[in-house]
Amino acid sequence: MAEQKATNITWHEGSVSRQERQKLMNQKGVTVWMTGLSASGKSTIACILEQMLLNRKKQAYRLDGDNIRHGLNKNLGFSAEDRAENIRRIGEVAKLFADAGVIAITSFISPYLKDRDAVRASAGTGEFIEVYVKVSLEAAEQRDPKGLYKKARAGQIKGFTGIDDPYEAPTKAEIVIDTETTKPDAAAKQILDYLERGGYLAA
Amino acid sequence: MAEQKATNITWHEGSVSRQERQKLMNQKGVTVWMTGLSASGKSTIACILEQMLLNRKKQAYRLDGDNIRHGLNKNLGFSAEDRAENIRRIGEVAKLFADAGVIAITSFISPYLKDRDAVRASAGTGEFIEVYVKVSLEAAEQRDPKGLYKKARAGQIKGFTGIDDPYEAPTKAEIVIDTETTKPDAAAKQILDYLERGGYLAA
Numbered sequence: 001m002a003e004q005k006a007t008n009i010t011w012h013e014g015s016v017s018r019q020e021r022q023k024l025m026n027q028k029g030v031t032v033w034m035t036g037l038s039a040s041g042k043s044t045i046a047c048i049l050e051q052m053l054l055n056r057k058k059q060a061y062r063l064d065g066d067n068i069r070h071g072l073n074k075n076l077g078f079s080a081e082d083r084a085e086n087i088r089r090i091g092e093v094a095k096l097f098a099d100a101g102v103i104a105i106t107s108f109i110s111p112y113l114k115d116r117d118a119v120r121a122s123a124g125t126g127e128f129i130e131v132y133v134k135v136s137l138e139a140a141e142q143r144d145p146k147g148l149y150k151k152a153r154a155g156q157i158k159g160f161t162g163i164d165d166p167y168e169a170p171t172k173a174e175i176v177i178d179t180e181t182t183k184p185d186a187a188a189k190q191i192l193d194y195l196e197r198g199g200y201l202a203a
Numbered sequence: 204m205a206e207q208k209a210t211n212i213t214w215h216e217g218s219v220s221r222q223e224r225q226k227l228m229n230q231k232g233v234t235v236w237m238t239g240l241s242a243s244g245k246s247t248i249a250c251i252l253e254q255m256l257l258n259r260k261k262q263a264y265r266l267d268g269d270n271i272r273h274g275l276n277k278n279l280g281f282s283a284e285d286r287a288e289n290i291r292r293i294g295e296v297a298k299l300f301a302d303a304g305v306i307a308i309t310s311f312i313s314p315y316l317k318d319r320d321a322v323r324a325s326a327g328t329g330e331f332i333e334v335y336v337k338v339s340l341e342a343a344e345q346r347d348p349k350g351l352y353k354k355a356r357a358g359q360i361k362g363f364t365g366i367d368d369p370y371e372a373p374t375k376a377e378i379v380i381d382t383e384t385t386k387p388d389a390a391a392k393q394i395l396d397y398l399e400r401g402g403y404l405a406a
Contacts, residue, residue, distance in 0.1 A: 015250035016257055024257055047218035054219055054227055059262065061303040071325070072295040075288075085278075092275040093296055100264040100305065122274070 021101045023203045027058050029098035030200050031091070031123055032191060034107045035116060035170060036133030037162050038148055039140040041179040041187070042107035045133060048188035050105055058201055060103040063090055078159055084115050091119030098127055103200065111161045113168040126198075131191060132173035137162045139180050224304045226406045230261050232301035233403050234294070234326055235394060237310045238319060238373060239336030240365050241351055242343040244382040244390070245310035248336060251391035253308055261404055263306040266293055281362055287318050294322030301330055306403065314364045316371040329401075334394060335376035340365045342383050 022028050032049070034042040046062050053060035069076070073089055076082040087110050097104035110116050120128045140162065141149040152160035159165045170176075175194055177187045195201055225231050235252070237245045249265050256263035272279070276292055279285040290313050300307035313319050323331045343365065344352040355363035362368045373379075378397055380390045398404055 015254050021257065024260070025262075051218050054224065057227070059228075059303075061299075063299070068299075071298060072292060089275060089292075093299065095274060096264075096266070096271075096296065097300075097303070100262075100300070102303065102305075 018099060018101070025059060025101040026203045027101060027103065028200045028203070029101040030103055030127050030129060030195070031094040031098050031119075032103060032105045032129050032131060032195075033091075033094070033110070033116065033119065034105070034131045034133050035110045035173075036179075037135055037137065037140045037167055038109055038160075039143040039145060040133040040135040041184055042109075042133045044184045045177070045179075045187045045191070046105045046107040048184055049191050052188055052192050053103055053195075056201070058103060059101065060105060061097055063094060063097075063104060063106045063108075065108045068093075084112070087112075087115040087119060091122055094119075095123055095127075098123070103195070109161050109167070111165065111167045113171070116170070129175065129191075129194065129198075130170055130173040131175040131177065132170040133187075134169075134176055134178045135180055221302060221304070228262060228304040229406045230304060230306065231403045231406070232304040233306055233330050233332060233398070234297040234301050234322075235306060235308045235332045235334060235398075236294075236297070236313070236319065236322065237308070237334045237336050238313045238376075239382075240338055240340065240343045240370055241312055241363075242346040242348060243336040243338040244387055245312075245336045247387045248380070248382075248390045248394070249308045249310040251387055252394050255391055255395050256306055256398075259404070261306060262304065263308060264300055266297060266300075266307060266309045266311075268311045271296075287315070290315075290318040290322060294325055297322075298326055298330075301326070306398070312364050312370070314368065314370045316374070319373070332378065332394075332397065332401075333373055333376040334378045334380065335373040336390075337372075337379055337381045338383055 034046055036042050043064060050060045050062045068090060072093065073086050076086050090106055090108060094104040094106050116130065144150060148157060148160065149163065151157045152163040161167050175191060177190060179187065237249055239245050246267060253263045253265045271293060275296065276289050279289050293309055293311060297307040297309050319333065347353060351360060351363065354360045355366040364370050378394060380393060382390065
C-alpha cells in the first residue's frame, strides 16, 4: 500500500533550513513515540509531558489515537492493512512536526514491531524516541477505564490488543516505563530528562 | 473513501487548551491555502511568506506538493480519487498544525472546487484562508520552469491541470494575487498583512 506511486516530483528544499528553524525555536524537533497496551497510561503521560514542555516554552504537540481517527485517518478501519496504514500516516505526520521543530508526542497502542520499526526507519537517526509504556495485561484489565477489555472479553469488540490480537513489546525502546511502579508525573519527568540530556531542548 | 469507519472512539481533550497554547505562542494557528496552476508562483510565495513569518518569530510551516508526496501521500497516485484523498489528507494535516498554533502554508495546485471546499468545511470558521495565486495559462506555459507544460503538450504527462484536466478557479478566495502583475515579495507581504489585520499574529 505504501509503495511510491507519484512521479515527476523532486524533493523541494524550503527557504528555511531545519537548522535555522531550530535556532529560532531553541529546540530540536523529534518524535516521541509511546507504545503500550490500552490503559497502560500512554495518553495520561503524554498529556503531562506536553504540559511540562509548554511550561518550559518548548513547542510540543500530541497526536493521539482517539482524536486523529476523526480527521486524517477517519477513512481507516481496524483491518491489519488499515492498522498498518494508520501507524504509517501518523509516523509521517509526526515527522512533519519534527521537521517543523516541534516535539511530536504520539500515543497509540501501535502493537506491531514491524509497523513501529517502519516509522523508526522513516525518521532520521536520533529523531525517533520509542517509549515503551509497560503494564501487565492483568493490571491493564483491572484499570479498564473505558470498559474496553470487558467488551473484548465479552466478544463485543473483535481484534482487541492483548485479548485476541497480539501486542509485540519493543526490543530496543529508548525508554521503558513500568506504570505499575511509576506514577504518570514521574514517567513524564523521565521522558523530559531524556530529552534534556539528549540536547533536544536547546538549539 | 472518507466516510467514518472507526468506532469506539471519543474526542480526547488534551491537557493544553488551544487558547493556552496560542497565548504561549502569541499567535493563532490557521491554514493558508494557496491554489493555482503549475508555475503560478505558489511555492515561491509560500517560501517567502514562511521566511517573513519566522523573521517575526512566528511559527509557520510549509506543506508542499513536491515534498509531501514522498512521505504521507506516497501511496497516492493521480487518479481522481487519489487526488481528492491527497487534498483531504493535506487539509487534515494543516488542521493539526493550526491546532498546534502554527501557521500552516500549503501550496498545491488543488484544482477542484469541491476538494478545496471540503477542506474549508473541515477547518473551523476563520481557520482557512484561501489564496488564489492567479496566472493565465498562457503565462504559466511561458514560464514552465520544470518543462511540465511542454511534456503535457507532448502527451508525455496525462491529466495535467490546464492542459487536459480542468482548473476550477476559486469563487470566494480570501486573497487573490495576480502573479502577472505582482512580484513574489509583494504577494507574500499581501498575505502577511492579511494575517496581521486578521489578528493571527497575536494571541
